Amino acid sequence: xxxxxxxxxxxxxxxxxxxxxxxxxxxxxxxxxxxxxxxxxxxxxxxxxxxxxxxxxxxxxxxxxxxxxxxxxxxxxxxxxxxxxxxxxxxxxxxxxxxxxxxxxxxxxxx
Numbered sequence: 001x002x003x004x005x006x007x008x009x010x011x012x013x014x015x016x017x018x019x020x021x022x023x024x025x026x027x028x029x030x031x032x033x034x035x036x037x038x039x040x041x042x043x044x045x046x047x048x049x050x051x052x053x054x055x056x057x058x059x060x061x062x063x064x065x066x067x068x069x070x071x072x073x074x075x076x077x078x079x080x081x082x083x084x085x086x087x088x089x090x091x092x093x094x095x096x097x098x099x100x101x102x103x104x105x106x107x108x109x110x111x
Contacts, residue, residue, distance in 0.1 A: 072085065076089070
C-alpha cells in the first residue's frame, strides 16, 4: 500500500477495471464517425447516388434527342430517301431548281 490514502474520487481503480470498455467505445465512435462522414461513408454514398440520378437524367435527355435526330437522318438514307426532305434540305443550303429564279428585294436582310 502506498503511504498516502486514496482519495474517494480517484479514477485510477475505475480505469483499471474498465479500460477495455473505454477502448472499445473509442473505436466504436471512431468507426461510426468515419462510416457517416468519411470519404466512403454514408454522406459520400448519398452524393454518389445524386450524381447517378443526374447522369441518368442526362442519358434520358440525350437518348430522346438521338431518337429525334434519327428520323430525318433515316429518311435521307439512299435506299429509303424522301424526295421532299431532300428538297427541303437543299433549299436550306441555298440550292434552287433549274426552272426557278431568285428575286432579291432591296432592303430585306438575307432571306
